[in-house]
Amino acid sequence: MQYPVNVFTGSVREYEGSRPSAIAKLQVDGELELTERGLVGDEQAEKKIHGGPDRALCHYPREHYADWAREFPEQAELFCAPAFGENLSTVGLTEKNVFIGDIFRWGDALIQVTQPRSPCFKLNYHFGISDMSSLMQSSGKTGWLYRVIMAGKVSSEQPLEMVSRLSDVSVHDAAAIAWHTPYDDEEYRRLLSAAGLSVSWTRTMQKRRLSGHIEDNSRRLWGK
Template structure:
């Protein structure tokens, strides 16, 4: 099945009380160049935690915006793509039917799902909602990230088409294993067995298996 996508890129800007970010993206048209680092013209402010080979593209389901608008009716106008800083916005693909390791064709390129997006505190400043990063994580409405398997020309007129499914771990389950369950070695092993899992998530899950502890996410979610 084909999934038409809106495409967005962003430039780094300053945020009062927070660090610079390129979360505020704009829609683009026509043909674009996709490299292993992402779309040409799309910037990331802090490449330790944003961008890189395993996080070259961010995808957010358009249908989630109705949920956020219902949660914040007074701010409903904020919740339209690409408010969560996504590069790709579609209808029909969600965390429940997209799996870790899925490979999609997009134009001349091939892209692979590597992990759920890990919400960070910059979302709190972007929306002016103090805990929306935590809410996003708790709701499992995170979207997901891709690596670029084959670079090439892509276009807003070229849909996403699933060409390979390599694991039995939906992005929804990856979120649940990482954030919603107590320590569970069997589930970490399941996630580690998912072909295509990012290096960052592989490292985190393996560390948990060795330490029998779940790391503190306060710095990521709250900036402290």
């Protein structure tokens, strides 16, 4: 099945009270170059936690925006693509029907789902909602990230087409295992077995298995 896609890129800008971010993106049309690090012209402010080979592209389901607008009617006009800083926006693909390891063809390129997006505190400043990152994580409406397994020319006029499914762990399942359930070694083993899982999530799940406890995410979610 093919999914028409809107494409967005952004430049780093300053945020009062927060650190610089490239979350504010603009729609781009026509042909683009996709490298192993992402779309040419797209920037990341903090490459240690954004971007890189396993996080080259961010995808957010467009249908979630109606839910957010209903939850925050006073800020409803903010909730449209690409408000969450996504590179790719579609209708029909969600965390429940996209799986870790899924490979999509996009133009000349092949991209692979690596992990749910891990919301960070910059979303709180971006939307002016103090707990936006926490709400995004608890809702499961996180979107997901890709690695580029074959670079090439891509276009906003070319759809995404899923060509391989390599695991039985949906993006929704991965988020639930990581954030919404108590320590469960068997579930961590299940997630670790998902082909294509990012290095950072592999490291986190393995560290939990070795230590027997879940790390504190408050700094990521609240900036503290």
